[in-house]
Amino acid sequence: MPSSTKILYFLLSAMLTAISIGLLGYAMSTTWSKTLMDCEGFGTNNGSAEITMGLFSGNLVRNTCPSFGSEETFPVFPALSAIEITPLVLHGLCVGLLAVCFLTSALSILISFYNSVSNPYETYMGPNGIYTCSSISACSSVLVIIIYVLNLLLTKMQEELVPSIADISNVELTHKRLEVRLGYFLLIPYAVLSLLAILFIYLYDHAAYTHRREQERPTEDAPKEIMMY
Template identity: 70%
Template sequence: MPSGTKSLHFLLSALLTAISAAVLGFAMSTNWSKTTMDCRGIGTNNGSAAITMGLFDGLLVRDSCPSFGSQSKFLVFTELSRITKTPMILHGLCVCLLALCLLCSVLSILISFYNSVSNPYETFMGPIGVYVCSSASACLSLLVLIIFVLNITVTTMAEELVPSIETIVSVVLRNKTSQMQVGYFLVIPYMVLSLGAVLLIYLYEHTAYTHRREQERPTEDAPKEIMMY
């Protein structure tokens, strides 16, 4: 059986990872971005169009774009499949990476629980497993943050989605401004909590290693008269 200190550290690591997974699960179910654009049709006054997007569904709100307003809910992947492929590929990559994050978090939880009740060897079922899984979660989530914001701000996804969703022709969209929403920002605490799980195991390993070194240290502090025999 592992020591009480080891069990405590690994259980706390599992708890942090479970909280992070819950945060990420909620993040994946809510809005990630809102993009607003000025809209002008032929022979009409300026209006506006705003697209609020989650990972799987979204909402398009039009005001005098081109000549009247409306609200339309849409499925993200369905609409992305109708425009150029780059936005859909990047968006799909984000979703796949987030799914891998959740998988790594689940593996980290299982390994942490296993180590809290057992003393496995230094393999991927030991502390190394927690390091790999939780670090992978943090790195992949950081990559998602970068890819998603690039997809929103750099590509023409929003400009193409507005006329595609409502089948509008002869409309000009410009002055795009994008704001990240709750779902996007919740990935940051997920990443921090994943690194916190790694830190807990590292602190235990460092303390245990220091303790072992002190026990294995030869009689350096013994009197010279004793060491001569």
């Protein structure tokens, strides 16, 4: 049976990871970005277009762009598949990495609970398993933070989505203004909590290692004459 100290540290690690999964789940269900663009058609200014996007659904609001206004909700993946391939690939990569975050965080919780009720000798089911899973979670979320912004800044995703979704032509979208929303920012505390889960296990592992070394030291420091008998 594990010691009370080990139970406490591993349960705290599991709790932090569980909170991070809750944050990640909410992040994936809410909006990630909003883009406002000026709409110019037929040589004159004709209002604006605003796209609000989550990971799986989005909303397009056109204010006389180019001549009539409307509001439309659209599924993200089908809409991206109708335009250039690069935004679709990058967006799909973000969602795939977030799925990896979910999986590795869940594995980290299971390993933490297992260690809180037993003393596994298998390396992959001990602290190393939590180090690996939580590290993958944190690194994957950081990659999503980088890739998602690059997709917004370096591609013409929003400019191509507006005419594709609204089925309009002869329109030019200029002066793009980007704003990242709550779903994107929640990846930051998710990564921090994943790293804190690693820290708790490291503190326990280091303390346990130090304790074992102190117990072995009297034998190591004993005179050779005593060790012979």
